[in-house]
Amino acid sequence: EVQLVQSGAEMKKPGESLKISCKGTGFRFTSYWIGWVRQMPGKGLEWMGIIHPGDPDTIYSPSFQGQVTMSADKSINTAYLQWRSLEASDTAMYYCARRGDAYILDFWGQGTLVTVSS
Amino acid sequence: SYELTQPPSVSVSPGQTARITCSGDALSKQYAYWYQQKPGQAPVLVIYQDIERPSGIPERFSGSSSGTTVTLTITRVQAEDEADYYCQSADSTGTRFVFGSGTKVTVL
Numbered sequence: 001e002v003q004l005v006q007s008g009a010e011m012k013k014p015g016e017s018l019k020i021s022c023k024g025t026g027f028r029f030t031s032y033w034i035g036w037v038r039q040m041p042g043k044g045l046e047w048m049g050i051i052h053p054g055d056p057d058t059i060y061s062p063s064f065q066g067q068v069t070m071s072a073d074k075s076i077n078t079a080y081l082q083w084r085s086l087e088a089s090d091t092a093m094y095y096c097a098r099r100g101d102a103y104i105l106d107f108w109g110q111g112t113l114v115t116v117s118s
Numbered sequence: 119s120y121e122l123t124q125p126p127s128v129s130v131s132p133g134q135t136a137r138i139t140c141s142g143d144a145l146s147k148q149y150a151y152w153y154q155q156k157p158g159q160a161p162v163l164v165i166y167q168d169i170e171r172p173s174g175i176p177e178r179f180s181g182s183s184s185g186t187t188v189t190l191t192i193t194r195v196q197a198e199d200e201a202d203y204y205c206q207s208a209d210s211t212g213t214r215f216v217f218g219s220g221t222k223v224t225v226l
């Protein structure tokens with residue numbers, strides 16, 4: 001069974017750093033791209049970017065380029081999303097999702113809620 | 119930047135048909151995908167490659183495409199179909215994903 005399991009909710013202060021994770025099981029992790037999607041409170045889905053753990057190659061949405069860093073550790077089938085200096089505006093739910101054929105996001109993680117507040 | 123346009127909301131009575139449109143220039147070249155998101159849950163794929171339905175998705179969900187507009191149709195709507203629905207595709211270069219703004223389906 002394909003599963004993406006994300007790390008737990010985080011509560012951080014502005015200026016702090018953070019790295020959240022997404023572990024894939026039930027499929028060959030290094031053969032698929034893993035995407036990240038942001039959902040701010042009460043808002044829609046925003047595509048942040050995508051990483052191929054097997055390469056690792058990354059493509060960022062222009063809106064998130066330079067704001068976050070995507071990485072992966074293929075030895076433990078885990079993708080990461082990190083911030084060097086959080087802002088209150090980073091408060092959101094973050095989802096990872098597996099890219100299947102073409103541009104399909106066929107399996108999603110349960111989401112990681114990040115709250116940034118002083 | 120590339121955008122996909124959806125109506126903010128659609129209201130429908132139980133047993134009736136709901137239609138949600140999604141418009142964007144690249145839809146004439148790229149497939150569209152539809153996701154259902156219920157409150158507090160992760161999105162779930164309900165239609166892929168414009169018209170295909172994943173296993174486990176009820177037959178009352180269907181997709182169609184015409185030019186630069188794709189449509190998600192839910193026939194015989196049930197209360198459990200109340201959710202937000204997002205279309206998704208790729209830009210014309212095929213390197214970046216894009217989501218529509220989402221449509222809230224309310225079952226009256």
